[in-house]
Amino acid sequence: MTTLTTPTGDRERTIDLNGDIGESFGVYRTGEDERLLDIVTSANVACGFHAGDPATMRRTVRLCAERGVAIGAHPGLPDLAGFGRREMAVTPQEAYDMTVYQVGALYGFVRAEGAVLRHVKPHGALYNMASADAALAEAIAEAVRRVDGSLALVGLAGGELVRAGERAGLRTVTEAFADRRYRPDGTLVPRREPGAFVADAGEAAAQVLRLAAEGRARTVCVHGDGPHAVAFAECVRRALLDAGWRLAPA
Template identity: 60%
Template sequence: MPSTYIDLNSDLGEQFGIYQLGRDDAILELVTSANIACGFHAGDPSVMRSTVKKALQQGAAIGAHPGLPDLAGFGRRNMAVSPQEVYDMVLYQIGALAAFVQSEGGKLQHVKPHGALYNMAAANKKLAAAIAEATARFDSSLVLYGLAGSALIEAGQQFGLRTASEAFADRTYQEDGSLTPRHLPDALIHQPEQAAAQVVRMIKEGKVRTVQGSDWTLQADTICIHGDGDQALAFSRHIREALITSGIELRAIGRTDSI
């Protein structure tokens, strides 16, 4: 059944060295969960530590955001990787971020793959199983985030993990429930009003209108808002306000307190 509360997550800690990206401090004031880059597609040890600390100060639930080893492409380019390689790189990245979380007195809550790895695992059952197994072997209490209706959600359930079906505020959908590839001109939603209306409908009705004009039924446990666009902060504020105005509570997965 459609929810009356929702987790609002954002991909953060995606700076690297002197290169800055996103508005992490401001975004952390708006979301309930933070997916923190683990060094492969973005992030470095210092960025990981500081982002974890800021997330804990804001009371956001923290998740590892493992990606493909592709700094130049920001982890958004497909790579020919085997399930064993995916298992190894995901386990490596979860462990790295968990060390920073533990050292700051927190506890890792979830795992959400990034970019191309996320999309590959949404369709490829073997890669999805590799991610789910790495997560479960590290800590079976972790929540696995994945695209609603995807192979990754199915794999997580098969490995006994709690899963969170994710929907996107600023992305359009294809008629098979997949996200429109970023290289296509209609992949992103640029108007905050349109994005907010899409999010509210996904939560309350469990449906999203595809670019082909049909409705796709989906479960939305968590909504992703991207923090790296030019208008990301204004966009995020508008969506948050629309959710609250619509009577939808903001609550991290597994928590009973709303913000």
């Protein structure tokens, strides 16, 4: 079970470590969810469009509840073949509809397990598109607000999604990534470009400490489908604790 540390300072020294999980589908298994849930403080659970299925969603929500890990919905584009990482020409209305649909589906499993849904974080291409496109961001924020205005909206620090969430009156959580590299303007290097990924756990930990110290993130993500997800998460967690950060859901 995830163990939270004793605070070493004020709230400004508290940070969340999140992982994308529940991304298996049918007989196909992706990630090491149980091991990752012993490290992270929040989980973003796939809702069936880019990955996940009803049985996987139920099992994942139950695992989170058993370990005391905060549960979030991770809605994506309807793209199982591309794992939701290929851009699609969706309208704001379509983005709104698919967000309501997916958050609602996970919300049902969370309620059935006697747990609480705390946040929404779009997945993959939908996340990146909404970070740059104000209209898509507004649609997603409005979808979250209408489903449950108490839910937090997670988005890239400095991106349109966070701004849209703030305008909608939602609690917003700025996010940084441990295993992705950044451009000078603060956006992520696209996955298709060379050098988009951080391959060394030590480099990932150093990047997280820098971004946290700069105040650019209240939560840090480790992608659960990565080949070294558990090792990265362990290294980042240890580095944050050693640097005096308290780990807790955002």
